[in-house]
Amino acid sequence: MLFQVLADGILTGSIIALGAIGLTLTMSVLRFPNFAHAELITFGAYIALAVLGLTGAFMGPLAPLSFGLPLILATVVAMAATAVLALLIDRLVYRKLRARSKKMTVVFGSFGVSLLVRMSILLVFGGAATYYSTALQRAIRVGGLFRVMPDQVFTLGLTIIIVVGLHLFLKFTRLGLAMRAYAENPQLVGIYGYDSERVLRWTWIIGAALAALAGVLYGLTVQIRPEIGFHLLLPLFAAAIMGGVGNVHGAVLGGLIVGLAESLSIYLIPPGYKMAVPFLLLLLILYLRPTGLFGSAKGAVR
Amino acid sequence: MKKLLLSSICALGAMTGSAMAQDCEIAFGSVLSLTGPNAAIGKAIGDAGQLAVDQFNEAGGAAGCKVRYVLRDDQGQPNVGVDAAKSLVEIDGSPVILGSIASGVTLPILTSVAVPAKVTQISCCSSAPSLTELAAEGGTDGLWFRTLPTSRPQGIVMATLAHEAGLKTMAIVYVNSDYGVGLARDFKEAFEKLGGTVSQMIAYNEQQPSYRVEVNAALQGEPEAMFLVAFPADGATVAREWISFGGSSKLYLSNAMRADEFVHAVGADILVDAVGIDNAQISGESVSSFDAAWEKRFGSAPNGPGLHTMYDATAVALLAMEKAGKPNGRAIADNIRTVTGGEGEVILPGVEGFTRAKQLVAENKPFTYVGATGPITFDANGDVNGPYLIWGVKDGKLTTIDTWDIPRVDAATAAIEK
Numbered sequence: 001m002l003f004q005v006l007a008d009g010i011l012t013g014s015i016i017a018l019g020a021i022g023l024t025l026t027m028s029v030l031r032f033p034n035f036a037h038a039e040l041i042t043f044g045a046y047i048a049l050a051v052l053g054l055t056g057a058f059m060g061p062l063a064p065l066s067f068g069l070p071l072i073l074a075t076v077v078a079m080a081a082t083a084v085l086a087l088l089i090d091r092l093v094y095r096k097l098r099a100r101s102k103k104m105t106v107v108f109g110s111f112g113v114s115l116l117v118r119m120s121i122l123l124v125f126g127g128a129a130t131y132y133s134t135a136l137q138r139a140i141r142v143g144g145l146f147r148v149m150p151d152q153v154f155t156l157g158l159t160i161i162i163v164v165g166l167h168l169f170l171k172f173t174r175l176g177l178a179m180r181a182y183a184e185n186p187q188l189v190g191i192y193g194y195d196s197e198r199v200l201r202w203t204w205i206i207g208a209a210l211a212a213l214a215g216v217l218y219g220l221t222v223q224i225r226p227e228i229g230f231h232l233l234l235p236l237f238a239a240a241i242m243g244g245v246g247n248v249h250g251a252v253l254g255g256l257i258v259g260l261a262e263s264l265s266i267y268l269i270p271p272g273y274k275m276a277v278p279f280l281l282l283l284l285i286l287y288l289r290p291t292g293l294f295g296s297a298k299g300a301v302r
Numbered sequence: 303m304k305k306l307l308l309s310s311i312c313a314l315g316a317m318t319g320s321a322m323a324q325d326c327e328i329a330f331g332s333v334l335s336l337t338g339p340n341a342a343i344g345k346a347i348g349d350a351g352q353l354a355v356d357q358f359n360e361a362g363g364a365a366g367c368k369v370r371y372v373l374r375d376d377q378g379q380p381n382v383g384v385d386a387a388k389s390l391v392e393i394d395g396s397p398v399i400l401g402s403i404a405s406g407v408t409l410p411i412l413t414s415v416a417v418p419a420k421v422t423q424i425s426c427c428s429s430a431p432s433l434t435e436l437a438a439e440g441g442t443d444g445l446w447f448r449t450l451p452t453s454r455p456q457g458i459v460m461a462t463l464a465h466e467a468g469l470k471t472m473a474i475v476y477v478n479s480d481y482g483v484g485l486a487r488d489f490k491e492a493f494e495k496l497g498g499t500v501s502q503m504i505a506y507n508e509q510q511p512s513y514r515v516e517v518n519a520a521l522q523g524e525p526e527a528m529f530l531v532a533f534p535a536d537g538a539t540v541a542r543e544w545i546s547f548g549g550s551s552k553l554y555l556s557n558a559m560r561a562d563e564f565v566h567a568v569g570a571d572i573l574v575d576a577v578g579i580d581n582a583q584i585s586g587e588s589v590s591s592f593d594a595a596w597e598k599r600f601g602s603a604p605n606g607p608g609l610h611t612m613y614d615a616t617a618v619a620l621l622a623m624e625k626a627g628k629p630n631g632r633a634i635a636d637n638i639r640t641v642t643g644g645e646g647e648v649i650l651p652g653v654e655g656f657t658r659a660k661q662l663v664a665e666n667k668p669f670t671y672v673g674a675t676g677p678i679t680f681d682a683n684g685d686v687n688g689p690y691l692i693w694g695v696k697d698g699k700l701t702t703i704d705t706w707d708i709p710r711v712d713a714a715t716a717a718i719e720k
Contacts, residue, residue, distance in 0.1 A: 004518050005515075005518070008514055008515060008518060012512075012514070128535070128563070129535045129538070129539070129567065131567070134566075134567070134569055135569070136542055136545055136546060136568075136569055136572055137546055138545070138546055138548070139546050139547045139548055141548070147547050147548055149546060218511070221512065221514075222511035222512035222539070223511050223512070223535070223538070223539050223567075224511075225509075225511060227509065227511075228511045231510065231511060262515065263515055266515055266519050270504075270505055271504055271505065271506065271515050271516040271519055272478045272505040272506055272507050272516075274515060275507065275510075
């Protein structure tokens, strides 16, 4: 039982982590909590679904995974489309609000964008729950201790690769350094002759692409509904804030902690109440360590 | 002055009316939602009660008097409903309250009007298990009845099926609502009485994208099968994840999942061992007798919730009052089981049937009313059973495997209650 709960928590946590990385990046570089980030997750999941509908099943699944090359192709398209959507939203809404109003206005603007995106998805795709593949995947027993689905293991592996990749990107590439610098001090980036627009653009692209990826991976293991992103909003914020805003590793750890806490909570409370767990964690963190578990300086990308 | 004139004309009218049959008049009070959230169905339900009263009057009235049907609106609000019921009992002197629709209105009327005033209350439409609980605790004083089956027999039939299939341990996963909690508990009680063990009882909240945590909790203790109480979309998620994580393919499914949407989402090949339950459509002479009377009176088919059950609620109360011989709430309640579900000549809905029933009462001979909802048997808590069908999935389609008529459901219920 314990092993199963731990495995479940880590696997759910890895999806929350993927979403939280994008959120923490945009939150620190763009300096506002983007509540529409959750909808980017939903958007990504649905774009992949649409692409999959167009390409069809011209190739079977790659055993033991439940999906094949079409979904991988669909994911790439979804990531690109979501990045375009994020840039479009920034151009049409956030940039204008950023230029001439206070920070809170942008936050409320993101609520509006969130509703707009979700309702558009509902309008186009309908509210019924769907799946990438209705074929049922059976879990594998690991050492008689717990059961996992191959897709979940794939998700975990991919999360690890992305975290390492992102770490290297932020540490060693010129763009990555610029993003970190911009989060610390936007003016300074300009003084050093780096195009701050470019930094903002790439922050959106990376954040949105990761959101889309999280959406597809999440959609692989659950039903795809117009609210899937919205339901992740609280866990995402809990994870990002717990890790310290701008801290990529922190967001990953935060995601795992939220996932594990949700899973382990069934020892204490009936499963029906587990939705409250991220909320409680968020309250606790804000009360005890508002800068996150790792006490990061405010707004630093690490 | 105008009002006075009007009421005296009404009184005159009532007098001339009763002069033809009898010299007295008994008010029969009904509280329904004519406005408010249930307004769309409330008026037609009220008409069904009126039809029964009119037919009874045509047959010569009840307990030696003409019956006056008084319909009051509860606006879907408990306080309005209680006030309406109070005025029916205290001012009109009604020995019966028929209603209400929403359980949230029915319950306060029962506890604060019907029981203290010792008036019989029969509802056409309230299905909440809390009313059964109240009756079981003795809080209804035997004055409470309803003609709409609760979810309880469903739980009993499913538990009986599981028991007959030789299952010993089962997990229950249920939607966290009044419906889910009630049905899960009824199933558990019945299954344990039959010697089975419920390994886990897990509630889930609606509209979640995944129920992995719930399913894994339910899988603890390696249950041989699962009883799932859910609505189609969430039910599909639970069923898929249950199978994915190695749960048994023996799924026992509640009525709401009898939908093509559910079969499609889960996959027909996975549901080959699954069995589900649903209310069966009732047909028969007594039902068509009511349908014909309704069509003749209102010019349309009686399609809509609560029409058959309201007609029967009214008819049963009238027959019981006729049998009791006096408009007394306690006496009516005591006679309700005498005129239904027992031995004797079968009485069908309609003027003819009611006339015959009055004759049999006069001759002191037993009879049993078979109504618009078919045969009616009130259990100890005033609840009725209905017929059920058992469904499965064959060749990718929903198929009826078996039907449980009322005697079979009654036998199963009796086996649990003994």
